[in-house]
Amino acid sequence: MHSGSCLCGAVTLxxxxxLPSPNFCHCLKCRKHSGHYFASTDVPRAALTIVGEEKLTWFQSSQNVRRGFCSTCGSSxxxxxxxxxxxxxxMGAFDGPTETAANLHIYVADKGDYYEIADGLPQHGTVPPRD
Structure with a gap:
């Protein structure tokens, strides 16, 4: 079991x-949403419990995707x-150890010009195909 929250604690999860291995997304939308690249882990909906959903705001960032953030402190x-x-x-929302290791970088063709990716992880210009 892993728990976490937003910065102010109004939304807990x-x-x-x-937790599956996290991915780093460098697309423009994720960079704007998070302030850098977005480090996240894909968890089954059935395994996730959110408390404080009334403080969670959803922004429809494209036709198929929405992004959730705390309406009090703004945490992505x-x-x-x-x-x-x-x-x-x-990934930054979790408290304590996550017992994971980074998996890969996606949308690296869109990454910011102010940093380099030098960790040796696989890099994909877009999203790698899923089996």
Whole structure:
């Protein structure tokens, strides 16, 4: 079980499962949403419990995707494509150890010009195909 929250604690979350390896998304929308690239882990919806949902605001960032943030402190918490059975949770929201290791970088063709990716992880210009 892993728990976390936004900066002010108005929105808390619990994932009743192990956390999959996080991905780093460098697309323009994720960079604007998070202030840098977005580090997140894809968890099954059924494993996620959110408390304080009344403080969670959803922004429809494209036809298929919405992004969730705390309406009090502004913390970026979720990337949600509604037609999938999982939701991406921001790694920075978790309290304590996550027992994970980074997996890969996506949308690196859109990354900011002010940093380099030099961690040796796989890099994809867009999103890698899923098996």
């Amino acid at each position: 619990t994932v009743a499962d192990r 918490l979720f990337w949600d494509r509604l037609d999938r059975d999982w939701i991406a949770v921001a």
